Amino acid sequence: MWSALIMTLPTQPNAVRLRVWRNLKALGCAALRDGAYLLPQEHAGLLAPIAAEVREHGGTAMVLTLTANDTTQRQEIEALFDRTEAFTQWRDTATTFQSELPQLTETDARRRLRSIADALQALHRTDYYPGAAAAQADADLTSLRQALDACFSRGEPAALPAHGIPRLDAAQFQNQRWATRARPWVDRLASAWLIRRFIDPGAQWVWLTDPASAPADVLGFDYDGARFTHVGALVTFEVLIASFGLETDPRLQRLARAVHYLDAGGMPVPEAAGLEAVLAGLREVHADDDTLTQVAAQVFDALYAVPPPSPPSPSTVPGAAP
Incomplete structure (x- = not known):
């Protein structure tokens, strides 16, 4: 259930109108329509002071309880709170x-x-x-x-990060057989490119139709039970980056954001739509997974080659001194 603030703001003073809008925004209220704002029921008390201020200055306001009729309507209301x-x-x-x-x-x-x-x-x-x-x-x-x-703080002892991924030495992972699910898509294609480009240039691919029957001598990635797969909010590409200490490369981080969005959702990035379209086309053209991976690697090479944006100069930063 939700608490709904239904109000008509006073025309004057303008300062009150601005303060009410700012308070609603600060609370993270969802706008059902103009003059109707929602919060989850457990936060109903936060709306009462706003309603009181509106009434005090000549407006109308009441706080009501709103209940969804079905699952679809509940999801639609929750979507209004999307951040x-x-x-x-x-x-x-x-x-x-x-x-x-x-x-x-x-x-x-x-x-x-x-x-x-x-x-x-x-x-x-x-x-x-x-x-x-x-x-x-x-x-x-x-x-x-x-x-x-x-x-x-180079060399300073550090606790294992929250994602729990230990740091590995790429020198111990050379000329290996790497296995993943057949007909690779974004996360697997990006991971294969990362492995060959930054971790194991001599990597050989094993394409699994049934990951449960993966050979014992392979390094698995991006399937249940694999050595490298999703950890918490991180997709396999990001797990490999963290595992081999590649987090400080801004170009890889830009690629990781696109791969994450296409594989797991979250925050959209400008490159994602184009990357998805190109990889989908390559997947249609190339039925052989080795060929697909090789051609897709050229796409990731090109994206990686794009230099990161330059930091803004002080004169372009909002609030910077002239």
Whole structure:
């Protein structure tokens, strides 16, 4: 159930109207329509002071209880609370910070990371129905902390990160047979490219029609029981990046965001639609999985070659001193 604030704002003073709108936004209210705002029932008490202020200045306001008639209507109402856009804006800030990290002093870097972490916590407080975007943002924050430590705390003992993925030495994984499910799609194609490009240039592929019968001497990826597969919010491509210490590469991080979105949902990225269309076309053209993987690797090579965006100059940053 939800609490619904139904109101007509006073025409004057304008300051009251602005304050009411800001308070509704700060609470993460969903807009059912103009003048009708929702919060989950357990947060009904947060709407009462707003309703009182509206009435105090000559408007009308009442707080009612709203119940969905069926599962479809419940899902439609919950979708009104979707915070994906807000998490995407947060990620843009985090990505800018990561690109600027090498130029920052440790004091400035840690101060900015605290601010980014606080902003994420504030988002979580108003994310009443957490989904893939929230989990992805938490994983991004973990990656940011690792990137900062890599810059300023090299060699310092560190606790295992929240995702629990141990760091591995690529030198111990050379000329291996790597197995995954046949007819690979985005996560498997991207993972195969990453393995050959950054981990094991001599990798050989084994395509499994039934992962349960995988040979004992292969390194599996992206299937249940594989050595490398999804961990928490991370897709296999991201798990491989974390496993082999590749998190600080901004080009890989940009690719990882597209792969994550196409494989698991969450925060959309501009490259995702084009990548999906090209890979889908290649999958139709090439029936042989080895050929498909080889041709798809050229797509990932091209995307990786695109340089990351330059950090904004101080004059273009909102609020920066002239």
